[in-house]
Amino acid sequence: MCADTAIKKDHEEGTRREFLNLAAGAFGALGTAAVVWPFIDSLNPAADTLAMASTEVDLSPIQEGQSITVMWRGKPVFIRHRTAAEIKSAEEVPVNALRDKEEDKDRVQKPEWLVMVGVCTHLGCVPLGQKETESKGDYGGWFCPCHGSHYDTSGRIRKGPAPKNLAVPEYAFLTDTTIRIG
Amino acid sequence: MAGGQRQKFDNPVVEWVDSRLPVFTLMQKEYGVFPTPRNFNYFWNFGAIAMFMLVTMIVTGITLAMQYTSSTSMAFDSVERIMRDVNYGWLIRYIHMNGASFFFIAVYIHIFRGMYYGSYKQPRELLWILGVVIFLLMMATAFMGYVLPWGQMSYWGATVITNLFSAVPVVGDDIVTLLWGGFSVDDATLKRFFALHYLLPFVIFAVVFLHVWALHVTGSNNPTGVEPKGKQDTLPFHPYYTMKDTFGLIVFVIIYAAFVFFMPNALGHPDNYIPADPLVTPAHIVPEWYFLPFYAILRAITFDLGIPFTEVVLIEAKLGGVIAMFGAIVLLLIMPWLDTHPVRSARYRPWYKKTLLVFVFGVVVLGYAGSQPADKVYWQTCIGSEAACEATDAHHGAADATGHHDVAEKAPTVLKFDNTMLAQLFTIYYYAFFLVILPLLSRKEQALPIPKSIHEAVLAKSKAKETK
Ligand code: HEM
Ligand code: FES
Numbered sequence: 283m284c285a286d287t288a289i290k291k292d293h294e295e296g297t298r299r300e301f302l303n304l305a306a307g308a309f310g311a312l313g314t315a316a317v318v319w320p321f322i323d324s325l326n327p328a329a330d331t332l333a334m335a336s337t338e339v340d341l342s343p344i345q346e347g348q349s350i351t352v353m354w355r356g357k358p359v360f361i362r363h364r365t366a367a368e369i370k371s372a373e374e375v376p377v378n379a380l381r382d383k384e385e386d387k388d389r390v391q392k393p394e395w396l397v398m399v400g401v402c403t404h405l406g407c408v409p410l411g412q413k414e415t416e417s418k419g420d421y422g423g424w425f426c427p428c429h430g431s432h433y434d435t436s437g438r439i440r441k442g443p444a445p446k447n448l449a450v451p452e453y454a455f456l457t458d459t460t461i462r463i464g
Numbered sequence: 465m466a467g468g469q470r471q472k473f474d475n476p477v478v479e480w481v482d483s484r485l486p487v488f489t490l491m492q493k494e495y496g497v498f499p500t501p502r503n504f505n506y507f508w509n510f511g512a513i514a515m516f517m518l519v520t521m522i523v524t525g526i527t528l529a530m531q532y533t534s535s536t537s538m539a540f541d542s543v544e545r546i547m548r549d550v551n552y553g554w555l556i557r558y559i560h561m562n563g564a565s566f567f568f569i570a571v572y573i574h575i576f577r578g579m580y581y582g583s584y585k586q587p588r589e590l591l592w593i594l595g596v597v598i599f600l601l602m603m604a605t606a607f608m609g610y611v612l613p614w615g616q617m618s619y620w621g622a623t624v625i626t627n628l629f630s631a632v633p634v635v636g637d638d639i640v641t642l643l644w645g646g647f648s649v650d651d652a653t654l655k656r657f658f659a660l661h662y663l664l665p666f667v668i669f670a671v672v673f674l675h676v677w678a679l680h681v682t683g684s685n686n687p688t689g690v691e692p693k694g695k696q697d698t699l700p701f702h703p704y705y706t707m708k709d710t711f712g713l714i715v716f717v718i719i720y721a722a723f724v725f726f727m728p729n730a731l732g733h734p735d736n737y738i739p740a741d742p743l744v745t746p747a748h749i750v751p752e753w754y755f756l757p758f759y760a761i762l763r764a765i766t767f768d769l770g771i772p773f774t775e776v777v778l779i780e781a782k783l784g785g786v787i788a789m790f791g792a793i794v795l796l797l798i799m800p801w802l803d804t805h806p807v808r809s810a811r812y813r814p815w816y817k818k819t820l821l822v823f824v825f826g827v828v829v830l831g832y833a834g835s836q837p838a839d840k841v842y843w844q845t846c847i848g849s850e851a852a853c854e855a856t857d858a859h860h861g862a863a864d865a866t867g868h869h870d871v872a873e874k875a876p877t878v879l880k881f882d883n884t885m886l887a888q889l890f891t892i893y894y895y896a897f898f899l900v901i902l903p904l905l906s907r908k909e910q911a912l913p914i915p916k917s918i919h920e921a922v923l924a925k926s927k928a929k930e931t932k
Binding site: 430443 | 620744
């Protein structure tokens with residue numbers, strides 16, 4: 283202890299031992315992190331899970347006013363062939379009135395085809411509204427029964443606890459009537 | 465440990481072992497002659513009962529694990545096979561399934577005991593904290609166990625709860641993907657939940673060991689909250705409390721067995737006998753009953769927290785709910801520092817007693833609120849003309865497709881009290897109890913006279929009985 287303080291006095295900016303301790307400590311911490319990371323990353327989606335990440339869909343059988351649900355990455359994707367009235371009501375909404383401000387035209391590639399991930403942005407339930415008989419909520423789009431989120435005909439959140447609009451996945455029209463999601 | 469002053473055992477085999485590893489001396493000291501307050505009531509049984517439940521869960525769990533398959537395509541069927549084909553599989557599963565409920569019943573009573581008699585107070589703070597840690601680990605274990613049978617409630621419960629983490633700012637979505645090991649709750653999720661469900665009970669076991677160790681350093685609290693002052697205040701643990709614990713355990717197990725044999729599914733949800741379907745959400749998702757109060761707190765936060773009169777949102781509703789829910793448990797954790805009143809037992813603290821009982825009532829109401837749909841209306845009245853009121857009623861039933869409501873000339877005011885408001889009311893009380901009432905009572909509450917010692921309290925009680 284005494285010797286230590288004596289040495290410290292000679293080396294105001296730190297002793298050789300302090301430096302070595304610090305360097306060894308940092309090396310150890312880095313090494314530990316390098317070992318821990320593979321274990322954590324092993325919990326992330328595996329290569330085969332990622333490889334299944336795209337789906338092709340034929341749109342031709344879907345009549346105007348009908349919707350279908352397809353699976354993509356283990357989640358439902360809603361594809362709706364919108365009617366003229368639905369498109370009109372979606373476009374007429376003033377963007378400023380929305381919680382998650384998005385124009386309808388930014389959510390579709392072709393206005394008659396609305397493609398969205400059918401997962402409520404609150405806590406992940408599947409909203410109702412795909413079938414004729416299901417409740418479509420107060421805004422004529424979708425309604426999440428779990429905690430009462432209402433989505434409009436553009437899939438935008440209008441009322442209820444969800445913070446965001448229904449997500450639009452990455453997709454591309456391969457032909458006029460087929461799309462690839464993902 | 466007892467190194468030098470070890471007493472010899474008569475049995476030569478015991479003596480041979482004990483002189484090399486003094487486990488018998490340890491047991492004798494900690495569970496044989498261990499001085500225990502002589503005035504325990506039946507609330508003191510629930511620690512031993514909880515221990516019994518932990519062992520029951522581990523034994524039934526391991527036997528189930530030998531038959532269970534943790535892949536999404538087979539999990540549900542493997543549980544049905546346990547129910548139908550495996551010898552006594554139905555029994556083992558029902559013991560495990562109801563065991564989770566009875567484990568929580570025991571632990572909730574155990575926690576209430578600690579709160580009522582002030583067992584969390586100095587010098588038992590760490591003992592209390594270890595208890596809350598056990599409670600947290602139990603919740604994680606039970607949540608993941610409930611996912612394993614891969615029914616509708618399993619799947620959607622897992623989806624909703626894991627999605628809570630998406631509320632974390634910036635890295636939320638990455639955390640959720642990491643938890644899932646994919647893009648939704650799926651095979652990878654089920655497998656890791658099974659691995660962790662198997663592991664965590666043993667972690668609990670280790671923390672229970674620390675909990676009991678800490679208990680044996682400070683000694684037990686008792687209904688008077690007065691520390692034992694000498695031999696006249698205590699009894700040796702054996703045979704007095706081994707017997708009392710056994711008796712209480714038998715009563716508890718009779719009730720538990722009644723559920724296992726006569727109403728094994730009473731505490732569960734029928735939807736969990738429908739195989740998981742990622743495309744269909746059940747109309748009404750509810751967690752297991754023991755999570756309901758916390759679920760109600762989660763759902764009570766339906767508003768964004770922001771700077772008033774601006775559009776700046778600091779904490780959006782979703783994150784607020786998550787914080788409120790975890791906060792409810794953090795409050796338990798720091799309870800020893802919120803209540804600094806020198807008197808332990810609620811027996812001698814009239815105000816603490818009343819507010820605590822209201823707190824318990826509030827938690828029960830929160831549990832009820834958690835079990836009901838968020839928008840359920842308990843009471844409602846309409847102020848305005850009859851016609852206008854009827855019009856709003858009609859709108860409620862059938863919403864029009866375009867979102868344009870034709871508003872009547874004068875919109876009526878509808879006053880209502882719904883389930884969300886009920887939950888908000890008691891969430892406020894929950895927080896106020898810890899953050900306002902406890903610190904206030906710590907400073908202001910005038911306690912009743914406390915007995916000088918345990919044996920004085922015991923003698924006074926028996927004297928009162930005699931004179932009757
Ligand atoms: C703290 C102790 C434990 C608790 C609170 C707990 C809780 C649960 C719960 C709530 C379920 C769902 C029951 C159902 O609805 O079917 C479950 C299932 C299961 N648990 Fe546990 N468990 C515990 C310990 C264990 C242990 C130690 C193991 C294995 C080593 C285990 C293995 C299983 C298995 C294989 C299932 C699926 C079969 C089934 O659903 O019945 N558990 N657990
Ligand atoms: S998950 Fe849709 S409203 Fe909560």
